[in-house]
Amino acid sequence: MTSALATSSGTRLHRVRAVCLDIDDTLVDYCTSARTGLVELLGDDQSWPMWQRTSERHHARYAAGEVDFDTMRRQRTRAFLTDLGRQVDEEEAAAWEQRRLTATERTWTLFDDAVPCLRWLRSAGLRVAAITNAAGAYQRRKLAAVGLGDAFDRLVISGELGVAKPDPLIFHTACAELGVRPEEAVHVGDKVTLDALGARDAGLHGVWLDRRSLGDPVPSGISVISGLAELPDLLFRLETPAS
Ligand SMILES: [Mg+2]
DSSP, X not given: OOHHHHHHTTOOOSSOOEEEEOOBTTTBOHHHHHHHHHHHHHSSSXXXXXXXXXXXXXXXXXXXXXXXXXXXXXXXXXXXXXHTTOOOOHHHHHHHXXXXXXXXXXXXXXXXXXXXXXXXXXXXXXXXXXXXXXXXXXXXXXXXXXXXXXXXXXXXXXXXHSOOTTSHHHHHHHHHHHTOOGGGEEEEESOIIIIIIHHXXXXXXXXXXXXXXXXXXXXXTEEEESSGGGHHHHHHHHHSOOO
């Protein structure tokens, strides 16, 4: 636990009343488990970059409402296998995807800074929600598996709401359910566009969790942190904005 988490614990915030967090690659180390699942099926992770590109393309279609989550998963896997030179039909793609998912689920795990951060948010008296783009049952199963089934005051899942990040409605729904105004809420996530800019444009304070810290440019009107242990200090800075 960092000094920020340790020394700020128990101190009340006033301007910020709620914190919303993304789940995958924010609290849950999804990339590592997905990569592990791929290795289990293919024997190595040489195709991991291709999987990431294919996955991002298909997730964008899901977020835009063009396709439901389960269909997206099957189509994504079929496209990935095609790129690998394996021609499979829908049924084979679905079976391969199920094996990949089973292998992935065995290694679902939290980042080390997730639980300390959630505990600190509670000790600071903040309301806490998760906002995530995924299917409801799938994401609830994942949270239960990593021990966060009861960690949030509200869980806002795109597959249940019918709209996905970065649509302002999903952020406004979370705020309304938490009983706070958007300007009283912070949203933290690993995707700069879906999470940080989406939240900013919905009137919340958007925070980009850039765990890789590669020095990518930071768009205006958002904050960036490289780990969840930096969140308490950021929240205190938001209490006293520069004049
Ligand atoms: Mg994410």
